[in-house]
Amino acid sequence: MKYISYFFIAIASAFMVILLSLSSCSPNPKTTISQPIVMKEQPQTSAQAADATVKIRNFKFEPANLAITVGKTVQFINVDEEPHTATATDGTFNSKALDTNQTWNYTATKPGTYPYICSVHPFMKGTLTVTNKKN
Numbered sequence: 001m002k003y004i005s006y007f008f009i010a011i012a013s014a015f016m017v018i019l020l021s022l023s024s025c026s027p028n029p030k031t032t033i034s035q036p037i038v039m040k041e042q043p044q045t046s047a048q049a050a051d052a053t054v055k056i057r058n059f060k061f062e063p064a065n066l067a068i069t070v071g072k073t074v075q076f077i078n079v080d081e082e083p084h085t086a087t088a089t090d091g092t093f094n095s096k097a098l099d100t101n102q103t104w105n106y107t108a109t110k111p112g113t114y115p116y117i118c119s120v121h122p123f124m125k126g127t128l129t130v131t132n133k134k135n
């Protein structure tokens with residue numbers, strides 16, 4: 001019995017030596033260098049095409065007054081270096097802060113007149129008018 005257990009210890013240690021030599025003597029750069037995962041920042045654009053665009057430029061909404069019909073989508077795009085929002089004063093919509101060249105789409109759901117501001121710069125004012133669909 002003693003002989004058999006020595007035999008297994010010998011095999012096990014030989015196996016360990018082989019493993020150690022394999023891992024230490026054959027560095028493989030292809031397996032040790034992992035590819036960095038590139039997280040591309042996705043702008044807040046929706047796949048849906050916008051029906052109208054409001055440009056935010058020089059601390060102004062252009063056009064400041066826009067009328068669309070229910071179901072249509074307006075895209076806000078901030079081309080300033082400063083962050084801006086399009087925030088309806090009654091809370092109907094809020095783009096949150098848009099960085100430079102970031103866009104935000106709003107699809108009108110209810111007819112009405114919606115004054116909005118930039119919550120960062122409340123002196124920036126615009127009005128979105130939503131009318132019923134034309135038949």
Ligand SMILES: [Cu+2]
Pocket residue numbers: 059082083084085118119120121124
């Ligand atoms: Cu602003």
